[in-house]
Amino acid sequence: MSMILHPSRRGFIKGAAALAGVSALSGFSAVPAYAAGLTVGFIYVGAKDDFGYNQAHAEGAAAVKAMDSVTVIEEENVPETVDCQKTMESMINFDGASLLFPTSFGYFDPHILEVAAKQPGVRFQHAGGMWNADKHPAHVGSYFGYIGMGQYLNGIAAAHATKTKKIGFVAAKPIPQVLLNINSFLLGARSVDPEITCQVIFTGEWSLAVKEAEATNALADQGVDVITCHVDGPKVVIETAAGRGAFVCGYHADQTALAPEKYLTGAEWNWAKVYTDMVKTTLDGGMIDNFVRGGLAEGFIKMSPLGPAVPEAGRNQFEAVKAEILKGGFAAIKGPLKDNGGNVIAEAGQSFVETDVALESMNYLVEGVVGSLS
Amino acid sequence: MGEGDLGLWAVLVAMIGGAIRVSTPFIFVSLGECLTERSGRINLGLEGTLVFGAMSGYAVAYETNSAWIGVLAAALAGTVFGLFHGWVCKLPRVNDIAIGIALMLLGMGLAFFFGKPYIQPVAPDLPAIPLGFWSSSPQVEAALRVNVLFVVGIALAFLIAWLFRSTRIGLVIRVVGDSSDAARAMGISVDRVRLLATAAGGALAGIGGAYLSLYYPGSWNEGISSGQGLMAVALVIFARWNPVNCIWAALLFGAAGALGPALQSIGISKGYYLSYAAPYVLTLILLIATSSTTRAVRGAPGELSITK
Known part of the structure; x- marks a missing residue:
């Protein structure tokens, strides 16, 4: 049902690109070139101006967009189904994203975990408290606030x-x-x-x-x-x-x-501060903590x-x-x-x-x- | 009573209120679909028309600052979708169900695309008639705030029933829907009748969408319909292609939908996922109870591709 109701635009473009001749893309490496700058992907479950959850994240993404040598790609209305895996894969493989923020709670298990297993060079940051050091890979992390x-x-x-x-x-x-x-x-x-x-x-x-x-x-x-x-x-x-x-x-x-x-x-939420901090850490060559939390005091x-x-x-x-x-x-x-x-x-x-x-x-x-x- | 605490009565009041608030889009879409199906065609695209109607109605109401011009715009947009469906289905070897699904996706896609700038602004609402003025209970007053479109929808159902029963136009639609050969023998242009019936059905679905965005819940967002247009198409079968039955089916559906929140609000909160499934369980039970293994679906137009 959700495939019918929410066709993935990215999925369509991907299909169209494949038809147009995939040979042109065959030289494209799955691991993105880093020196050219950082591509950051944001995925939202709803519209990014919904006066709510998605708008709060999109305001954070807008702050990242204003930073130097960063390219931001976004996709809205991605359901918490295999659709979000397709979106992540295409952000990584076609847009060269190496830092992803799939923001909805239901994206984590199994979707982020499955894509993460195939993409060890990409950093996945998930909003919510699901990441566990014993069970989940080190290039996946969770962040949340004491709201x-x-x-x-x-x-x-x-x-x-x-x-x-x-x-x-x-x-x-x-x-x-x-x-x-x-x-x-x-x-x-x-x-x-x-x-x-x-x-x-x-x-x-x-x-x-x-x-x-x-x-x-x-x-x-x-x-x-x-x-x-x-x-x-x-x-x-x-x-x-x-x-x-x-x-x-x-x-x-x-x-x-x-x-x-x-x-x-x-x-x-005040994601602008959180996201710009994380992107800055990545640009400086550092690793984002897997477990990031903060409240009123931390902004x-x-x-x-x-x-x-x-x-x-x-x-x-x-x-x-x-x-x-x-x-x-x-x-x-x-x-x-x-x-x-x-x-x-x-x-x-x-x-x-x-x-x-x-x-x-x-x-x-x-x-x-x-x-x-x- | 009195102190604003109605106990179990609150559930009944809430269900009546819910029936009145939630049923209007179901009434309009199912009446539109009823009209189209009686002419022998199925338009599954009404979900897309509903969503596009919600968006265009909200956008135009916001730009012109008049909710009624918004409703008009939604009806016009619905007409265009209906005309397109009717025109494409006229071409040889075109399946009306497939076109319907395509139009559903197109309508939703276009609505999302053009609707982006209108998620944030606040458009004027349609007025309501306070039929609960006689009651001192705020719950009853709130439940009986009836929107004009609800009244129009009910009047329209009786009008369409009368149209089918006792007018020439109604007879023409029925003949086209029951036997296109007979219609051609009578010199009726089958395609033109179907085109007009589908266009009228689209207009009604558009108005249903405008009710969603301009009255209840009263704002445009991309999840506003959550499949109501599809349910309304199913309601037509449930109502046995009878416009007056469409009202009852829609009211029943609205009331059953209000059951879940109402039960939780008085503290009966165990198993709320089950009470949310009530409308669908009810539909299944009624469909099974009224079905028969020995005869075809009663009241179905003979030319309909799903019952042929």
Whole structure:
């Protein structure tokens, strides 16, 4: 189905090139010539101006494009299927890319791993926490940011805006990064008012406009009055929620323009810094670390400007906690804490700071979150 | 009640609301396909027409600052796609299903290509009629916010049913769809009737697309349809080529689609992947229940290539 619905443009060009006479290309080496400069490939699962995940990465790619002796190639709307292997192969073999950023979560296993096994000279950088030194090759790496902290700050702003003490979360899939965001959003809100609950609705896919709108409406029907999300393009959720009179917290990119009155704040990626650093390391002949992480302090993530609906007290608390997080070593998940099934997550005194790798395999929703994983 | 907490009733209200919000594109596309299929041709390209209609409607609404001009533009774009399909299928040894699939891909490709600059801007929305004004419950009010296009779609279904039943135009379409030989004997130009029926079907699908981008969910992006145009084509078979049944099929589909989020919102969240499959399970059950091993599909136009 997805082959029919999403024909790969690159696949087509490749086919056409083969028909036109592949002999002309036979002298082309699979290992790219390096001295001529570095070719970097970015692959997105959706449109690169989606007000969300892909836009955040594309803004990073734009910053790389502005660097000297770097050529950037991009492809959008590449599904998490064998299509993305074709895209990677053609970026490597036809465009001479030696550094790839396949940005979507589902690209990693098996797609990046399969192409990486065939292309030892190419560096693969994947956004998300999937790379494991014991299992995966050394020319593959993962990078991610502690954006859960951003959702914690979202939660603080939400707690100061909610009247019904019900906040809501439209989530795509129950993977660790999404669960950490949901839990952080609620815990941030509960740090202000422990009676607040968070209703979560999973849509099952990264981008399903109608289902996201339905989920937002269902939350509003239940009296939820602050909504945030973790889907690829938050535009539909933000517009639908604001249309129902709910406040919104953004995610991935700045969505202030979509609902200026209702937008409280938002957790945004700042990939421009991360990507230019990585490309600079490569150009200087160094190796990028296989495991790259950072948060607010390292400039990996940033917060949208606070909206007009956040009251004075909320602003002060938001800024104070943000300053605390910037010092490093902040823990949103700390004991005593139970999950929403009553199991103990952390004993009193125990805490998981933002950099704790254990958070990257999160498989629970904390007490106060209404919802389940399957 | 009262305090905005409806409990299990909330699921029912949400399903009614979902049926009204989600069904409109299904209604328009399935009515368009119904018209085309009754003339004896299948246009599988309506998914592409729907997506292109969504894009062109949004783009024109943004440029002219009028949602209605956007709807008009989407209908015009749909007409062009329909005319193209009808014209190509007139040529000898052309398969209408293959052309349909080609047009589906073409429509989506063109929409993605021309739609790039319109993903970010915010276009004006179509107005809604607040039929829930009598209720003090915000949930009921929200569920009964009915878009004008929904009303138009339902009226159109009855109009098309009347057209088929009691007018000469309807008779001509039916004759062409049931037996092209009989139609030729009557002196009717089969190709021209099919061309016009496919064009009208395309226009309706375009309007369905405009509803997606201009009302609900109300913005243009490349994943906006997620296969709704294809489902609507299947709904026509499910509705047995009867325009009024198309409404019911579309409403049922919309309501079943709202079930998943509504159940999760009241805390019944186990097995949400299953509740999301509800529309498809429902379709399967109904199709099996109404099928027969001894006779052909009831109501199918005789000239249709899939039932011949």
